[in-house]
Amino acid sequence: RLEAIASPAIVQAFNSNNIEQAQMYVRIFTSISRLPQLMKYYYKCQKDILLQKWRNQLEIEQDESVVQWIHNYYSVLLSNWHTQHRWFNQVFPNESAVNALIDIYIDVLSSLDPSLNECIDAALKQVSEKLSFLYDVKQTTKQFADNLMNVVNQTSQGKPDTDMTNKLLKAIYNHLISYVNKYAAYEQANLMKQLSTLNCMKEELPDTIQALGLSITSVIDIANAAKKEMSTNHRELRLLWLTYCTKSFSTRLRRFL
Structure with a gap:
């Protein structure tokens, strides 16, 4: 009953990064042994915010390339990590900010709409140098993975959980798997095109x-x-x-x- 009444205010506090309001709800939910439920609110709010930022970005940057879309969104995720890590530690001091953010980012990266694969597939139909394009996508992804893992290591209390970081890396690189499987076909087509000119x-x-x-x-x-x-x-x-x-x-x- 309390959660149903407080739900809109909780969402508002999390969406606006209101520390005082959020801390108040932490005290209330802790007193009734419902803190995990409150953290689910935070999780959902963060996920929805990041997914909406992706959709908004695509609308604003329609004239940009897919590689630029991906690069810019990765920049958003990196900036958001720094902001939310500080905020989370102030609101949930006894919980792991790194673990919470890793879970959120894994979910977000696998829930983007349109997905990274859909954007890349659409671009592949329009570019002539497919291998060069895919290389740029791979490099952008690798740079983000390296930067994010550096941030994870810097913000972790001690060594980060290996299993969780591996899952995060898998989520980051997941959109490249299908193109690795097709790489030989792309290379073959490229070579055959060159051979046909002989x-x-x-x-x-x-x-x-x-x-x-x-x-x-x-x-x-x-x-x-x-x-x-x-x-x-x-x-x-x-x-x-x-x-x-x-x-x-x-x-x-x-x-x-």
Whole structure:
């Protein structure tokens, strides 16, 4: 009964970051052994605020790129962590701010609407350099993960819980998984596009054989350039690249023979 009556005021206190009001509700809910229920209010308020910020950002930044959307939202999350960590410690001094915020961020990152994957998929249909675009997304995500983990380590009382930080990292990188699985196909398409410009097919077989022989250097240059790109920017996908692209070259060469 008390919760039902106080619910709108509790939500208002949390949404406005009103420390005095929130502390009052902490005392009340602690006295009736209902503090976990009050923390659920905080959790939901924070989640709703962060999800709304994502929706608002997309409306305001319609002319920006998807990579910029992601970068800007990650900046919001980092700033919010600092603000809420201080606020939480003042309102819930006996609870772990880091654990609470990790739980919230995991939920938020998996609940974005539209999701990061939906935004990235839409962008992939419009960009010609898909690998370059995905690399930018990956770098933006990695930078956020590194920055957030630094903040987590700095704001933790002692060593942060490994299981929770692993779950957080999984949530941060989750939108990249499907593109890792498709990476070989993207690389193969990119290489096939370059190979198609070699134009080795001639009207006469001897001319085709000669053109094929002359193109070997170009084929090797294309392969080496792709390998260098992989070594520099996509080391974790090197084995996948070698497997698929070797198959791709073999298929292409068999068409010439």
